[in-house]
Amino acid sequence: MDWYWLIISGLFGGLVGGMGMGGGTLLIPILTIFLGFQQHLSQAINLLVFIPTAIISIIIHAKNKLIDYKAFFWLVIPAVVASVGFAFLANNIDNSMLKIIFAVFLICIGIFELIIAIKQSYKKRNNFTDKIGI
Amino acid sequence: MARFLRGILSKKANNIFMSKQSLEKLKKTSIMLVAGVFIGIINGFFGGGGGMICVPVLLMMGLTNQKAHATAILIMLPISIASALVYYSHGIVDWNIVIWVALGSLIGGAVGAFILKKISNLTLQYIFAFVVIAAGIRMLF
Structure with missing residues:
Protein backbone atom coordinates (compact mmCIF):
# COMPACT_ATOMS: atom_id res chain seq x y z
CA MET A 1 0.00 0.00 0.00
CA ASP A 2 1.39 3.38 -1.02
CA TRP A 3 1.93 5.71 1.89
CA TYR A 4 0.34 8.73 0.18
CA TRP A 5 -3.05 7.01 -0.12
CA LEU A 6 -2.89 6.33 3.60
CA ILE A 7 -2.10 10.00 4.35
CA ILE A 8 -4.91 11.20 2.06
CA SER A 9 -7.40 8.89 3.78
CA GLY A 10 -6.25 10.16 7.16
CA LEU A 11 -6.53 13.75 5.91
CA PHE A 12 -10.18 13.31 4.97
CA GLY A 13 -11.07 11.55 8.22
CA GLY A 14 -9.21 14.16 10.28
CA LEU A 15 -10.76 17.05 8.37
CA VAL A 16 -14.29 15.88 9.09
CA GLY A 17 -13.38 14.97 12.68
CA GLY A 18 -11.80 18.39 13.22
CA MET A 19 -15.03 20.01 12.11
CA GLY A 20 -16.81 18.20 14.92
CA MET A 21 -18.61 15.59 12.84
CA GLY A 22 -17.92 11.88 12.88
CA GLY A 23 -14.35 11.58 11.63
CA GLY A 24 -14.18 7.87 12.30
CA THR A 25 -17.55 7.32 10.76
CA LEU A 26 -16.00 8.50 7.51
CA LEU A 27 -12.47 7.12 7.84
CA ILE A 28 -13.62 3.50 8.22
CA PRO A 29 -15.63 3.38 4.95
CA ILE A 30 -12.81 5.26 3.12
CA LEU A 31 -10.33 2.57 4.18
CA THR A 32 -12.72 -0.27 3.40
CA ILE A 33 -14.12 1.03 0.08
CA PHE A 34 -11.16 2.81 -1.52
CA LEU A 35 -8.19 0.97 -0.06
CA GLY A 36 -9.90 -2.41 0.12
CA PHE A 37 -8.99 -3.10 3.73
CA GLN A 38 -10.76 -5.74 5.79
CA GLN A 39 -13.49 -4.26 7.96
CA HIS A 40 -11.77 -5.34 11.18
CA LEU A 41 -8.49 -3.71 10.14
CA SER A 42 -10.22 -0.42 9.20
CA GLN A 43 -11.95 -0.32 12.57
CA ALA A 44 -8.73 -1.06 14.46
CA ILE A 45 -6.87 1.64 12.50
CA ASN A 46 -9.58 4.18 13.24
CA LEU A 47 -9.45 3.49 16.98
CA LEU A 48 -5.67 3.82 17.09
CA VAL A 49 -5.53 6.91 14.89
CA PHE A 50 -8.08 8.62 17.12
CA ILE A 51 -5.78 8.41 20.16
CA PRO A 52 -3.02 10.92 19.21
CA THR A 53 -5.53 13.23 17.52
CA ALA A 54 -7.71 13.21 20.63
CA ILE A 55 -4.81 13.88 23.01
CA ILE A 56 -3.80 17.00 21.06
CA SER A 57 -7.39 18.30 20.89
CA ILE A 58 -7.92 17.63 24.60
CA ILE A 59 -4.81 19.67 25.52
CA ILE A 60 -6.02 22.58 23.39
CA HIS A 61 -9.60 22.38 24.68
CA ALA A 62 -8.45 22.09 28.31
CA LYS A 63 -6.39 25.24 27.90
CA ASN A 64 -9.48 27.02 26.56
CA LYS A 65 -11.48 25.65 29.53
CA LEU A 66 -13.98 23.91 27.27
CA ILE A 67 -14.01 20.55 29.03
CA ASP A 68 -16.74 19.71 31.53
CA TYR A 69 -15.25 17.14 33.91
CA LYS A 70 -18.51 16.59 35.79
CA ALA A 71 -20.06 14.91 32.78
CA PHE A 72 -17.07 12.63 32.37
CA PHE A 73 -17.22 9.93 35.05
CA TRP A 74 -20.73 8.47 34.74
CA LEU A 75 -20.48 8.14 30.99
CA VAL A 76 -16.99 6.69 30.83
CA ILE A 77 -17.26 3.79 33.29
CA PRO A 78 -20.20 1.94 31.67
CA ALA A 79 -18.92 2.86 28.19
CA VAL A 80 -15.47 1.33 28.73
CA VAL A 81 -16.98 -1.93 30.01
CA ALA A 82 -19.48 -2.15 27.15
CA SER A 83 -16.89 -1.24 24.53
CA VAL A 84 -14.49 -3.99 25.59
CA GLY A 85 -17.28 -6.58 25.49
CA PHE A 86 -18.52 -5.52 22.07
CA ALA A 87 -15.00 -5.18 20.68
CA PHE A 88 -14.52 -8.87 21.53
CA LEU A 89 -17.83 -9.65 19.86
CA ALA A 90 -16.84 -7.74 16.69
CA ASN A 91 -13.56 -9.61 16.54
CA ASN A 92 -15.38 -12.91 16.59
CA ILE A 93 -17.70 -12.00 13.72
CA ASP A 94 -17.02 -12.83 10.11
CA ASN A 95 -15.59 -9.93 8.03
CA SER A 96 -18.44 -9.70 5.47
CA MET A 97 -21.04 -9.88 8.24
CA LEU A 98 -19.38 -7.04 10.18
CA LYS A 99 -19.19 -5.00 6.98
CA ILE A 100 -22.92 -5.37 6.34
CA ILE A 101 -23.85 -4.44 9.92
CA PHE A 102 -21.52 -1.43 9.68
CA ALA A 103 -23.13 -0.37 6.39
CA VAL A 104 -26.60 -0.42 7.99
CA PHE A 105 -25.20 1.61 10.91
CA LEU A 106 -23.80 4.18 8.44
CA ILE A 107 -27.11 4.54 6.63
CA CYS A 108 -28.93 5.02 9.95
CA ILE A 109 -26.44 7.72 11.00
CA GLY A 110 -26.81 9.43 7.62
CA ILE A 111 -30.59 9.50 7.86
CA PHE A 112 -30.38 10.77 11.44
CA GLU A 113 -28.03 13.60 10.42
CA LEU A 114 -30.24 14.41 7.44
CA ILE A 115 -33.32 14.76 9.66
CA ILE A 116 -31.43 17.07 12.02
CA ALA A 117 -30.19 19.18 9.10
CA ILE A 118 -33.68 19.45 7.57
CA LYS A 119 -35.13 20.45 10.95
CA GLN A 120 -32.49 23.14 11.33
CA SER A 121 -33.01 24.61 7.88
CA TYR A 122 -36.77 24.64 8.49
CA LYS A 123 -36.19 26.56 11.72
CA LYS A 124 -33.83 28.95 9.98
CA ARG A 125 -36.36 29.68 7.26
CA ASN A 126 -39.09 30.31 9.83
CA ASN A 127 -36.87 32.77 11.66
CA PHE A 128 -36.18 34.54 8.39
CA THR A 129 -39.83 34.85 7.40
CA ASP A 130 -40.65 36.10 10.91
CA LYS A 131 -38.05 38.82 10.56
CA ILE A 132 -39.23 40.10 7.20
CA GLY A 133 -42.83 39.73 8.30
CA ILE A 134 -44.33 37.26 5.85
CA MET B 1 -51.08 5.15 59.16
CA ASP B 94 -0.42 -3.04 11.07
CA TRP B 95 1.67 -0.20 12.52
CA ASN B 96 3.03 0.87 9.13
CA ILE B 97 -0.51 1.71 8.08
CA VAL B 98 -1.51 3.29 11.40
CA ILE B 99 1.42 5.75 11.39
CA TRP B 100 0.69 7.13 7.92
CA VAL B 101 -3.06 7.42 8.48
CA ALA B 102 -2.45 9.06 11.88
CA LEU B 103 -0.14 11.61 10.26
CA GLY B 104 -2.79 12.52 7.70
CA SER B 105 -5.45 12.64 10.37
CA LEU B 106 -3.46 15.03 12.57
CA ILE B 107 -2.97 17.46 9.67
CA GLY B 108 -6.59 17.08 8.57
CA GLY B 109 -7.82 17.61 12.12
CA ALA B 110 -5.93 20.87 12.50
CA VAL B 111 -7.13 22.15 9.12
CA GLY B 112 -10.71 21.06 9.86
CA ALA B 113 -10.78 22.88 13.19
CA PHE B 114 -9.40 25.98 11.48
CA ILE B 115 -11.81 26.16 8.53
CA LEU B 116 -14.83 25.21 10.65
CA LYS B 117 -15.47 28.88 11.32
CA LYS B 118 -15.53 29.80 7.64
CA ILE B 119 -18.06 27.42 6.13
CA SER B 120 -21.78 27.19 6.83
CA ASN B 121 -22.41 24.43 9.31
CA LEU B 122 -25.70 23.40 7.74
CA THR B 123 -24.27 22.87 4.26
CA LEU B 124 -21.58 20.66 5.78
CA GLN B 125 -24.16 18.64 7.64
CA TYR B 126 -26.07 17.95 4.42
CA ILE B 127 -22.89 16.92 2.60
CA PHE B 128 -21.86 14.68 5.47
CA ALA B 129 -25.28 13.00 5.65
CA PHE B 130 -25.34 12.23 1.90
CA VAL B 131 -21.74 10.99 1.83
CA VAL B 132 -22.34 8.68 4.78
CA ILE B 133 -25.56 7.27 3.27
CA ALA B 134 -23.79 6.75 -0.09
CA ALA B 135 -20.89 4.97 1.63
CA GLY B 136 -23.31 2.75 3.52
CA ILE B 137 -25.14 1.76 0.34
CA ARG B 138 -21.83 1.12 -1.44
CA MET B 139 -20.69 -1.16 1.39
CA LEU B 140 -23.89 -3.20 1.26
CA PHE B 141 -23.17 -4.36 -2.29
Missing part, protein backbone atom coordinates in the same frame (compact mmCIF):
# COMPACT_ATOMS: atom_id res chain seq x y z
CA ALA B 2 -52.70 4.25 55.83
CA ARG B 3 -52.59 7.84 54.87
CA PHE B 4 -48.92 7.97 55.70
CA LEU B 5 -48.16 4.91 53.56
CA ARG B 6 -50.16 6.27 50.66
CA GLY B 7 -48.22 9.46 51.06
CA ILE B 8 -44.94 7.59 50.73
CA LEU B 9 -46.14 5.78 47.63
CA SER B 10 -47.38 8.88 45.90
CA LYS B 11 -45.02 10.89 43.76
CA LYS B 12 -45.26 13.99 45.87
CA ALA B 13 -43.95 12.12 48.88
CA ASN B 14 -40.67 11.47 47.15
CA ASN B 15 -39.76 14.94 48.22
CA ILE B 16 -39.77 13.84 51.86
CA PHE B 17 -36.80 11.60 51.23
CA MET B 18 -35.27 13.35 48.29
CA SER B 19 -35.16 16.98 47.35
CA LYS B 20 -36.16 17.99 43.84
CA GLN B 21 -32.54 18.74 43.03
CA SER B 22 -31.17 15.37 44.05
CA LEU B 23 -34.01 13.68 42.16
CA GLU B 24 -32.99 15.63 39.09
CA LYS B 25 -29.39 14.63 39.67
CA LEU B 26 -30.35 10.96 39.98
CA LYS B 27 -32.27 11.20 36.72
CA LYS B 28 -29.29 12.77 34.97
CA THR B 29 -26.91 10.14 36.35
CA SER B 30 -29.10 7.27 35.21
CA ILE B 31 -29.46 8.77 31.73
CA MET B 32 -25.67 9.05 31.54
CA LEU B 33 -25.17 5.46 32.69
CA VAL B 34 -27.54 4.12 30.02
CA ALA B 35 -26.09 6.40 27.35
CA GLY B 36 -22.59 5.30 28.39
CA VAL B 37 -23.43 1.65 27.79
CA PHE B 38 -24.85 2.55 24.38
CA ILE B 39 -21.80 4.64 23.41
CA GLY B 40 -19.52 1.78 24.49
CA ILE B 41 -21.45 -0.77 22.43
CA ILE B 42 -21.25 1.38 19.28
CA ASN B 43 -17.60 2.32 19.69
CA GLY B 44 -16.44 -1.17 20.57
CA PHE B 45 -18.42 -2.95 17.89
CA PHE B 46 -17.94 -0.49 15.03
CA GLY B 47 -14.52 0.85 16.03
CA GLY B 48 -15.79 4.43 16.02
CA GLY B 49 -18.87 6.59 15.89
CA GLY B 50 -19.34 6.81 19.65
CA GLY B 51 -18.73 10.55 19.56
CA MET B 52 -21.77 11.03 17.36
CA ILE B 53 -23.93 9.75 20.21
CA CYS B 54 -21.88 11.32 22.97
CA VAL B 55 -22.29 14.92 21.71
CA PRO B 56 -26.14 14.88 21.65
CA VAL B 57 -26.17 13.27 25.12
CA LEU B 58 -23.93 16.03 26.50
CA LEU B 59 -26.11 18.67 24.83
CA MET B 60 -29.09 17.06 26.57
CA MET B 61 -27.21 17.38 29.86
CA GLY B 62 -27.15 21.11 29.30
CA LEU B 63 -23.61 21.63 27.98
CA THR B 64 -23.03 24.28 25.35
CA ASN B 65 -22.29 23.14 21.80
CA GLN B 66 -18.57 23.90 22.06
CA LYS B 67 -18.20 22.28 25.47
CA ALA B 68 -20.12 19.20 24.36
CA HIS B 69 -17.76 18.64 21.43
CA ALA B 70 -14.65 19.17 23.56
CA THR B 71 -15.85 16.98 26.43
CA ALA B 72 -16.93 14.23 24.03
CA ILE B 73 -13.31 13.86 22.86
CA LEU B 74 -12.12 13.39 26.43
CA ILE B 75 -14.85 10.79 27.02
CA MET B 76 -14.07 8.93 23.80
CA LEU B 77 -10.34 8.68 24.56
CA PRO B 78 -10.38 5.99 27.31
CA ILE B 79 -13.18 4.15 25.50
CA SER B 80 -11.18 4.07 22.27
CA ILE B 81 -7.99 2.98 24.06
CA ALA B 82 -9.89 0.11 25.72
CA SER B 83 -11.45 -1.05 22.42
CA ALA B 84 -8.17 -0.58 20.54
CA LEU B 85 -6.45 -2.93 23.02
CA VAL B 86 -8.99 -5.63 22.22
CA TYR B 87 -8.50 -5.22 18.45
CA TYR B 88 -4.74 -5.16 18.99
CA SER B 89 -4.86 -8.37 21.02
CA HIS B 90 -6.47 -10.10 18.04
CA GLY B 91 -3.39 -9.27 16.00
CA ILE B 92 -5.06 -7.26 13.25
CA VAL B 93 -3.03 -4.07 13.63
